[in-house]
Amino acid sequence: MRILGIESSCDESAMCVMDLSSERVAVVVENFVATHDMTAYKGVVPEAAARAHFELLPQMLEKITHLLPSLDCVAAACEPGLMGGLIMGACVGKSVAVALGRPFYSVDHIKAHALSALIENPSLQFPYICLLVSGGHTMLIKVYGFDNMQVLGRSVDDAMGEFFDKIASYLGLGFPGGRRVEEKAVLGDRARFKLKLPKVKRNEWDFSFSGLKTAFIKIIDTLKVDAGGDLSESDMADVCACLQATVERICIQKLTLCFAKYPQIQNYCVAGGVASNSSIRQAVIELCEKYNKRVVFPTAFLCTDNAVMIAFAAYEKALGGVCELNADVKSSLCW
Ligand code: KG4
Ligand code: ZN
Secondary structure, X not given: OEEEEEEOOOOEEEEEEEEEOOOOOEEEEEEEEEEOOOHHHOOOOHHHHHHHHHHHHHXXXXXXXXXXXXXXXXXXXXXXOOHHHHHHHHHHHHHHHHHHOOOEEEEEHHHHHHHHHHHHOOOOOOOEEEEEXXXXXXXXXXXXXXXXXXXXXXXXXXXXXXXXXXXXXXXOXXXXXXXXXXXXXXXXXXXXXXXXXXXXOOOOOOEOOHHHHHHHHHHHHHHHHHHOOOOOHHHHHHHHHHHHHHHHHHHHHHHHHHHHHOOOOOEEEEEOHHHHOHHHHHHHHHHHHHOOOEEEOOOHHHHOOOOHHHXXXXXXXXXXXXOOOOOOOOOOOOO
16 A cells, blocks of 8 residues: 655654555655754744745655555644644645545544554554653553554643753754754763652643753753853753753653553553654663563654654554545644
């Protein structure tokens, strides 16, 4: 089965053509992804992102016109995300589907992230738990099947990637700054600032980053006063290392909770942009080894927003063959 996948829910425009066998083995035929430069805005501006999708998606489509007759169906991320981007991706996808006389399928971006680990690990057994840590979302999801998932917990304020990005931006490391924080953290002292992990009273599964954000900003302000100006390279490295170590402790805390509450679940995955952080990966691998759990991480290009996970997530719908040309776009998570 050959699927055209489209992703445009935030600040990445992405399109792919993917072949999926009946055993769910995926072969990527073409894959494009363009990250919009939002450095000047220090964040994602919805209208600027929508305009970038408007420009980039047709250009990507143009590059695969020779493959269009061979497509069996089209899938686009229709929820959740920024409305302008979702409309652009759904509109391009639906138009291609109508023009070719093929079915269109609506894909949930969060479910696609949670399924992304299966693309390279088809043997990963349901149910598994996905720790999704991206720029827009931080969630623990129990994955029973392609369209059967349960949110155990989520961030009540900023997402984990957003937390990295906001502190990185405050440090002058640009946007998005997660990767730059990881680079700077290499030479830092992870134990210099020890912060208390947040507790979310309503639900022990939930995450919160706003208190930590304020705490780090205070630390940075104090260091700036002491330095009489900008942070020294070693202070910068220490802040980055402590930020990363704090996030590692949060991941460990939540996964340990999963191990205690769901001892029968053996399989775990960590997905989303922050999952490409090597230090966080290592901390999670060591924890899972200790508890005798299997953990998989999608490779970096499948961690950040991409169209391959969108095409893959449409697999079961495509087998069913019920066209969703009337599918709506929704900005928030509805399950
Ligand atoms: O999954 P993604 O493309 O975004 C959403 O779907 O929202 O992930 C982007 C996020 C950004 O916040 C970025 O700073 C963060 O992932 N990120 C990282 C690293 N690489 C990307 N955070 C920490 N360490 C990294 N190496
Ligand atoms: Zn995402």
